[in-house]
Amino acid sequence: MQQFTIAVIPGDGIGNEVVPEGLRVLERIGSIFGFTFRFQHFDWSCELYKNSGRMMPEDGIARLRDHDAIFFGAVGFPGVPDHISLWGLLIPIRRELDQYVNLRPVRLFPGVVAPVRAEAGEIDFWVVRENSEGEYSQIGGRLFAGTADEVVVQESVFTRRGTDRILRYAFEFAGRLERKHVTSATKSNGLFYSMPFWDERFAAMAAEYPDVQADQYHIDILAARFVMSPQRFSVVVGSNLFGDILSDLGPGVTGTIGIAPSGNINPERVYPSMFEPVHGSAPDIAGKGIANPIGQIWSAAMMLEHLGQAEAAAAIMSAIERVVAGDRNLLTPDMGGKGTTRSLADAIVNAL
Numbered sequence: 191m192q193q194f195t196i197a198v199i200p201g202d203g204i205g206n207e208v209v210p211e212g213l214r215v216l217e218r219i220g221s222i223f224g225f226t227f228r229f230q231h232f233d234w235s236c237e238l239y240k241n242s243g244r245m246m247p248e249d250g251i252a253r254l255r256d257h258d259a260i261f262f263g264a265v266g267f268p269g270v271p272d273h274i275s276l277w278g279l280l281i282p283i284r285r286e287l288d289q290y291v292n293l294r295p296v297r298l299f300p301g302v303v304a305p306v307r308a309e310a311g312e313i314d315f316w317v318v319r320e321n322s323e324g325e326y327s328q329i330g331g332r333l334f335a336g337t338a339d340e341v342v343v344q345e346s347v348f349t350r351r352g353t354d355r356i357l358r359y360a361f362e363f364a365g366r367l368e369r370k371h372v373t374s375a376t377k378s379n380g381l382f383y384s385m386p387f388w389d390e391r392f393a394a395m396a397a398e399y400p401d402v403q404a405d406q407y408h409i410d411i412l413a414a415r416f417v418m419s420p421q422r423f424s425v426v427v428g429s430n431l432f433g434d435i436l437s438d439l440g441p442g443v444t445g446t447i448g449i450a451p452s453g454n455i456n457p458e459r460v461y462p463s464m465f466e467p468v469h470g471s472a473p474d475i476a477g478k479g480i481a482n483p484i485g486q487i488w489s490a491a492m493m494l495e496h497l498g499q500a501e502a503a504a505a506i507m508s509a510i511e512r513v514v515a516g517d518r519n520l521l522t523p524d525m526g527g528k529g530t531t532r533s534l535a536d537a538i539v540n541a542l
């Protein structure tokens with residue numbers, strides 16, 4: 191029987207509540223489809239940072255390399271500055287394992303009431319976020335700290351290799367979809383160097399893929415179009431920061447960010463890819479047992495798809511859709527229900 195070795199990092203806050211539900215779904219689907227998992231758990235988190243001064247051990251990345259995939263919850267918690275927790279855990283994993291694609295689907299499920307004018311099935315697109323460089327950089331500095339003359343500089347890094355590979359991934363990905371259309375998020379009127387470069391590379395890539403329609407919008411009007419006409423998108427490609435913002439906004443317009451999954455993908459499969467919900471650790475609801483487990487469970491489906499178990503992934507998605515379209519009371523409060531993390535996950539497990 192095939193066995194997958196999965197590194198499990200629940201992380202912080204509600205990560206500790208939704209990851210176990212994702213694992214339960216994985217165990218169950220494995221028993222249905224005839225494969226098993228060996229889960230190796232890592233307690234890397236803000237809690238560990240408070241006790242040891244590190245979000246993960248020095249050899250943490252090396253310990254992840256020999257897994258088939260990484261199943262991640264959330265990072266960040268009050269008491270540890272957000273830039274310390276993110277740069278101590280999630281960003282080094284993404285970078286050192288060259289997970290340069292952050293793939294984030296946005297879908298309106300039947301039964302979910304969206305805050306925008308759209309019917310189920312009409313919103314169905316992918317955000318392809320650059321995940322290794324761009325605005326997320328540690329290049330910069332502070333001068334004259336604490337004085338009236340204080341100056342802060344934050345640099346962005348856009349390499350030709352990094353830009354081309356994410357744009358190529360977006361065009362290749364769109365080429366496999368029914369709606370062959372890539373939209374680029376830019377801001378080349380305000381950002382003098384990085385975004386005109388991004389636009390140039392986008393135009394060059396579009397010329398290589400004549401069967402894929404291409405258009406581009408400044409990030410400000412693109413955000414407005416996400417709200418006013420999310421139906422028109424198929425694949426939206428953006429830099430690290432723009433992609434991050436758009437991939438929260440997307441699920442926001444479909445009703446809740448609690449259902450949104452993501453894959454941090456190393457397309458060449460030299461290193462393991464990592465799957466995590468888009469949402470963070472949600473300190474405001476952590477410990478209450480009401481976090482939506484669907485983002486984590488959908489991330490499990492994405493992980494299975496990546497591991498070559500497309501049928502099992504589709505079965506999870508079908509179970510999610512049937513539960514979401516059913517008794518509203520089963521859903522967690524972010525979706526207007528009275529359910530708990532456990533009861534909603536139970537319903538999905540039972541629907542498999």
Ligand code: GGG
Pocket residue numbers: 262263264265266276434466467468469470471
């Ligand atoms: N599960 C996603 C998570 O923990 N997100 C925290 C966060 O701030 N992420 C920023 C990012 O994805 O770059």
